[in-house]
Every structure is written in C-alpha cells, then in structure tokens.
Amino acid sequence: MEKEISQAVIRRMPRYYRYLGELLDAGVERISSNELSSCMHVTASQIRQDLNNFGGFGQQGYGYNVQYLYDEIGKILGLNETHNVIVIGIGNLGQAIANYVKFEKLGFKIVGLFDVNPALKGKEVRDIPIRMLEELPEFVKTTRVDIAALTLPKQNAEATAAQLSSLGVHAIWNFAHVDLDDVEDMVVENVHLSDSLMQLSYNIANHKK
Amino acid sequence: MEKEISQAVIRRMPRYYRYLGELLDAGVERISSNELSSCMHVTASQIRQDLNNFGGFGQQGYGYNVQYLYDEIGKILGLNETHNVIVIGIGNLGQAIANYVKFEKLGFKIVGLFDVNPALKGKEVRDIPIRMLEELPEFVKTTRVDIAALTLPKQNAEATAAQLSSLGVHAIWNFAHVDLDDVEDMVVENVHLSDSLMQLSYNIANHKK
DNA sequence: TAGATTGTTAATCGATTAACAATC
DNA sequence: TAGATTGTTAATCGATTAACAATC
Known part of the structure; x- marks a missing residue:
C-alpha cells in the first residue's frame, strides 16, 4: 500500500456499500457515478475520487457494475474475512x-x-x-x-x-x-x-x- | 448568529465537554490551551480556534477557568435545556x-x-x-x-x-x-x-x- | 512591570470539486 | 465511429496549524 488513505474516505465507504447493496436488491446491474451521485447526495467527482483510492473499478462509457463494485468494496472493508x-x-x-x-x-x-x-x-x-x-x-x-x-x-x-x-x-x-x-x-x-x-x-x- | 459553524467543530465540542468535566471532578480550577492540548492530543491552536467560534472564554496570561468553560460549552451544546x-x-x-x-x-x-x-x-x-x-x-x-x-x-x-x-x-x-x-x-x-x-x-x- | 497565554490573523495543508483527456 | 463515462490532473475551497500582537 503506497499512500495512507484518509479516514474521511474510509468513513464514506460503508455508505457506498449500503447503497450498492440496496441497488443490488433492487436488481440494478450498472450505475454511473452521476446516477449514484444524485441518490446519495454527494458529488460524482467525490465518488470517483474515493473509489480510485483503491483502484479502477469502473469502465469508461459504461459506469460501474453494481455487483462487482459491491464485492470489491466489501473486500476493501475486510468483509471477506469473518x-x-x-x-x-x-x-x-x-x-x-x-x-x-x-x-x-x-x-x-x-x-x-x-x-x-x-x-x-x-x-x-x-x-x-x-x-x-x-x-x-x-x-x-x-x-x-x-x-x-x-x-x-x-x-x-x-x-x-x-x-x-x-x-x-x-x-x-x-x-x-x-x-x-x-x-x-x-x-x-x-x-x-x-x-x-x-x-x-x-x-x-x-x-x- | 453570523457565520455557520462547521460540523467538524461541533463534533469536537462534546469531547471538550467531557475532558473539562473530568478536570472538574479532579478538582482542577484553571487550565491553559497548552495543558489541555497535551492531555487531549489535539493542538492548542485548534482548541483556541474552536472555542473562539463561540466567544472568548479565556483570559490572557491565565488560561481558562474550568468550571466556567465547562458551563459555557454546556450552554453551546444546548444542555441547559431539558x-x-x-x-x-x-x-x-x-x-x-x-x-x-x-x-x-x-x-x-x-x-x-x-x-x-x-x-x-x-x-x-x-x-x-x-x-x-x-x-x-x-x-x-x-x-x-x-x-x-x-x-x-x-x-x-x-x-x-x-x-x-x-x-x-x-x-x-x-x-x-x-x-x-x-x-x-x-x-x-x-x-x-x-x-x-x-x-x-x-x-x-x-x-x- | 515582566511573564504568560489568549484571541486572531496569516500560512499551510488537505480534502473536495471541476475539468478534461483517455478509453470503452 | 460517436457517445458516454471513467480515471486523473488541476483548481478551489475549507480546515488546521503557526505566528504574533494584544492584554491580563
């Protein structure tokens, strides 16, 4: 791990995780930072910045695959371990x-x-x-x-x-x-x-x- | 009230309140931002900045009266009302x-x-x-x-x-x-x-x- | 008065937002 | 290919820290 990630970012990750979980439940397959931005009341820019602290999980012209992003954030948060x-x-x-x-x-x-x-x-x-x-x-x-x-x-x-x-x-x-x-x-x-x-x-x- | 006070400041106020309460219990009468700084692990500068959002509660050359500051922060937090x-x-x-x-x-x-x-x-x-x-x-x-x-x-x-x-x-x-x-x-x-x-x-x- | 410490202004640092080139 | 949207760099904004003049 190169640079320390700020606690401000870490605090937001569980919230992303929750919203993605709800999108999953609702059967949504893909989402753009812009759509997510409007339902979460944060800027699309912040979403992309936050995620790119951990890697590129999206695809230009497509957005983010909800299931994939959900799983990845889960791993980031250590939820793959009991x-x-x-x-x-x-x-x-x-x-x-x-x-x-x-x-x-x-x-x-x-x-x-x-x-x-x-x-x-x-x-x-x-x-x-x-x-x-x-x-x-x-x-x-x-x-x-x-x-x-x-x-x-x-x-x-x-x-x-x-x-x-x-x-x-x-x-x-x-x-x-x-x-x-x-x-x-x-x-x-x-x-x-x-x-x-x-x-x-x-x-x-x-x-x- | 002139300018909006940031939530970052508000979040720290209860912590000040708690430390001052403990100092009171310990019978401490006065404290400088520097002393408080070292027991709370925040900068003295931040303490003075935070407090001065709400008014000048200290006295040059003396510091802060613990009881007075405790009471004032209580009022700021609305604890004077039930x-x-x-x-x-x-x-x-x-x-x-x-x-x-x-x-x-x-x-x-x-x-x-x-x-x-x-x-x-x-x-x-x-x-x-x-x-x-x-x-x-x-x-x-x-x-x-x-x-x-x-x-x-x-x-x-x-x-x-x-x-x-x-x-x-x-x-x-x-x-x-x-x-x-x-x-x-x-x-x-x-x-x-x-x-x-x-x-x-x-x-x-x-x-x- | 001299020393201490505040209140406050200025400087720095970090976080958020905007912009855009890269690319799917 | 054209359109969409990311990843990322640059600009802005805000919060923290440092410095110091005011003053008890």
Missing part, C-alpha cells in the same frame, strides 16, 4: 449488540460474552453463555478473538483494554465514554453515544428556521 | 437507550416508548409503559417531544420520520440503517453502528504493523 467478536459488559447495550443479527450477515460473529457480575454467570444470550471476565485469558487461548466490544463502565475500560492488548486482542469497538488512544498496539473505533446526542442537541438549538 | 425524548422501536437497542441513565444527567429525559408489537403493550421499562405507535398522535398533543430516537427496522424508518415531522417532532436520533436526509424540516443525527463496525474492520486489515 471477524470473531467478544462483548465485554453485558448490560442492556452489550445485550443489544450480542443480539444484533445484522452484524452476522456482515461476517461479525459473536463468540463470547463477558461480565464481572456473578449474578450473570452462565446466563445465555442467543445460546452464548455469559462468562466471568477472569475466564478471558483462558478463553482467548482456545478461541481466536478479532474484536472486543467494550460495553462497560468507563472506570473499567482502560484496564480492560490494556489486558486485551496483552492477551493478543488488538481491536476494540469502544462504547465506553473514554478515549483509549493510548493503548499499545490497538485499533480503536469509538461509538460515543452521548457525544452524538449532544451534537444533535446543538443542531436542534441552531437549526436555521 | 430535552424530552421518545424511543420508537423497543427492541434490545431501544431498551438499552431507554435504560441509559447517563443521558438523563445531560438533560435528556425519556418520556415515552413506542412499538408496533402488541405483545409489548403495557410492559414497562424504568416505569415508562410501552405504547402502541398508533397512540403517538394523541401522545404528542399532551407531551412535548423534542427528540425521537428511532431504533426500529429500516423498512419503517422513513414513514415514521415523515409522520413525526407532521406531528411537530423535528429531531431524530436515527439508529436505523437508512438515511433520513430528505425528511422535511428535520434535524437528524445518525448512529450507524454497522458502518462503525465496518470502519473498524478496515482499520484492522490496514493497521500499519
């Missing part, structure tokens, strides 16, 4: 994620659930038993874990992240309201729900009438 | 949101829960009864609703959004995996969890070793 996911912190949000079937369709498979609350021990979510966090080191010895979803109180997030790193788990989907940028050798994707809600609140207050 | 929130779609995610106490501390109050599934009718989450979606028009007549959280299948999202608009609810916190940009007179904040997961997947695959 990802094993564990969820740490089985409160409401942790359960919601464990239950979200949609993720499995994208190749993200929940393989383990962990909590520190003994009352939850052995309970199941979608046939997956809740284990105690202390069993984690043992667990990762026998099961590959690609991603840990952290849905736990922020007080415990940093220590857990550090432990995960030492156990060889190097990607975190972080729902705890704390930054984990400092963790050694870790890829982190943050979902800060309260930040999102505050943004909404700002935009409500400053909505141009 | 927001009444309804949740539409009481699956796992809807329940998780209804249960998330943290939001109440920020002034977001869950006032109603709605679903289309009759089996849920009358069940309660944190003392709030689940109502049928058809009761929504009646409900908004008696209760102010500032924000609707949409945690429902994407098939129903667009129609529900349109209905909300017609009922006078003009802000949506959207968890459905569909874009709602076209809805008349509506402020939308999207939380696309699967997009976020795909971004993580990309960054795992392209993590520089």
Whole structure:
C-alpha cells in the first residue's frame, strides 16, 4: 500500500456499500457515478475520487457494475474475512449488540460474552453463555478473538483494554465514554453515544428556521 | 448568529465537554490551551480556534477557568435545556437507550416508548409503559417531544420520520440503517453502528504493523 | 512591570470539486 | 465511429496549524 488513505474516505465507504447493496436488491446491474451521485447526495467527482483510492473499478462509457463494485468494496472493508467478536459488559447495550443479527450477515460473529457480575454467570444470550471476565485469558487461548466490544463502565475500560492488548486482542469497538488512544498496539473505533446526542442537541438549538 | 459553524467543530465540542468535566471532578480550577492540548492530543491552536467560534472564554496570561468553560460549552451544546425524548422501536437497542441513565444527567429525559408489537403493550421499562405507535398522535398533543430516537427496522424508518415531522417532532436520533436526509424540516443525527463496525474492520486489515 | 497565554490573523495543508483527456 | 463515462490532473475551497500582537 503506497499512500495512507484518509479516514474521511474510509468513513464514506460503508455508505457506498449500503447503497450498492440496496441497488443490488433492487436488481440494478450498472450505475454511473452521476446516477449514484444524485441518490446519495454527494458529488460524482467525490465518488470517483474515493473509489480510485483503491483502484479502477469502473469502465469508461459504461459506469460501474453494481455487483462487482459491491464485492470489491466489501473486500476493501475486510468483509471477506469473518471477524470473531467478544462483548465485554453485558448490560442492556452489550445485550443489544450480542443480539444484533445484522452484524452476522456482515461476517461479525459473536463468540463470547463477558461480565464481572456473578449474578450473570452462565446466563445465555442467543445460546452464548455469559462468562466471568477472569475466564478471558483462558478463553482467548482456545478461541481466536478479532474484536472486543467494550460495553462497560468507563472506570473499567482502560484496564480492560490494556489486558486485551496483552492477551493478543488488538481491536476494540469502544462504547465506553473514554478515549483509549493510548493503548499499545490497538485499533480503536469509538461509538460515543452521548457525544452524538449532544451534537444533535446543538443542531436542534441552531437549526436555521 | 453570523457565520455557520462547521460540523467538524461541533463534533469536537462534546469531547471538550467531557475532558473539562473530568478536570472538574479532579478538582482542577484553571487550565491553559497548552495543558489541555497535551492531555487531549489535539493542538492548542485548534482548541483556541474552536472555542473562539463561540466567544472568548479565556483570559490572557491565565488560561481558562474550568468550571466556567465547562458551563459555557454546556450552554453551546444546548444542555441547559431539558430535552424530552421518545424511543420508537423497543427492541434490545431501544431498551438499552431507554435504560441509559447517563443521558438523563445531560438533560435528556425519556418520556415515552413506542412499538408496533402488541405483545409489548403495557410492559414497562424504568416505569415508562410501552405504547402502541398508533397512540403517538394523541401522545404528542399532551407531551412535548423534542427528540425521537428511532431504533426500529429500516423498512419503517422513513414513514415514521415523515409522520413525526407532521406531528411537530423535528429531531431524530436515527439508529436505523437508512438515511433520513430528505425528511422535511428535520434535524437528524445518525448512529450507524454497522458502518462503525465496518470502519473498524478496515482499520484492522490496514493497521500499519 | 515582566511573564504568560489568549484571541486572531496569516500560512499551510488537505480534502473536495471541476475539468478534461483517455478509453470503452 | 460517436457517445458516454471513467480515471486523473488541476483548481478551489475549507480546515488546521503557526505566528504574533494584544492584554491580563
């Protein structure tokens, strides 16, 4: 890979993927950057620039083959590989994620659930038993874990992240309201729900009438 | 308000708010943009630029008073007002949101829960009864609703959004995996969890070793 | 007053858009 | 071949960083 691709581009890729999926479902075979532009409300120029970061997927005079482009973007996003996911912190949000079937369709498979609350021990979510966090080191010895979803109180997030790193788990989907940028050798994707809600609140207050 | 403030700036405000809150908890009274810069991993220049979009909150030679700046950012984000929130779609995610106490501390109050599934009718989450979606028009007549959280299948999202608009609810916190940009007179904040997961997947695959 | 640090202007950098030659 | 539409270079726009005068 020559040049680093900006996160601004990466953020748009899943959206392309979604629209192409819908076009596929609708039976559309080919599409031009211009047509895609008008349904996605982005410029055709941006679409072509974004895609050409990864290669030339289109054909002059024709446009893009929807199925082909969909598959290629899937590969770019790493969706050709299955990802094993564990969820740490089985409160409401942790359960919601464990239950979200949609993720499995994208190749993200929940393989383990962990909590520190003994009352939850052995309970199941979608046939997956809740284990105690202390069993984690043992667990990762026998099961590959690609991603840990952290849905736990922020007080415990940093220590857990550090432990995960030492156990060889190097990607975190972080729902705890704390930054984990400092963790050694870790890829982190943050979902800060309260930040999102505050943004909404700002935009409500400053909505141009 | 003179010039529009960019969403890039707005996105950073909740993060400032969080760090200042933590400094407050730690008993810190004043802080310079430089100190804040080093703990937040952003440039001091950006901090000062961001803040000065909204006014001069600091003092030369002193820095910023933490409590004052915290309060001011809270006001900027509209957190001085209480927001009444309804949740539409009481699956796992809807329940998780209804249960998330943290939001109440920020002034977001869950006032109603709605679903289309009759089996849920009358069940309660944190003392709030689940109502049928058809009761929504009646409900908004008696209760102010500032924000609707949409945690429902994407098939129903667009129609529900349109209905909300017609009922006078003009802000949506959207968890459905569909874009709602076209809805008349509506402020939308999207939380696309699967997009976020795909971004993580990309960054795992392209993590520089 | 001297030192520190802001608020703000200017310079740089990067991302988006426009234009067009290449080519299917 | 003519028409369409890409891939890509150049132009523009906006956001970030640097610099410094203002001032507490």
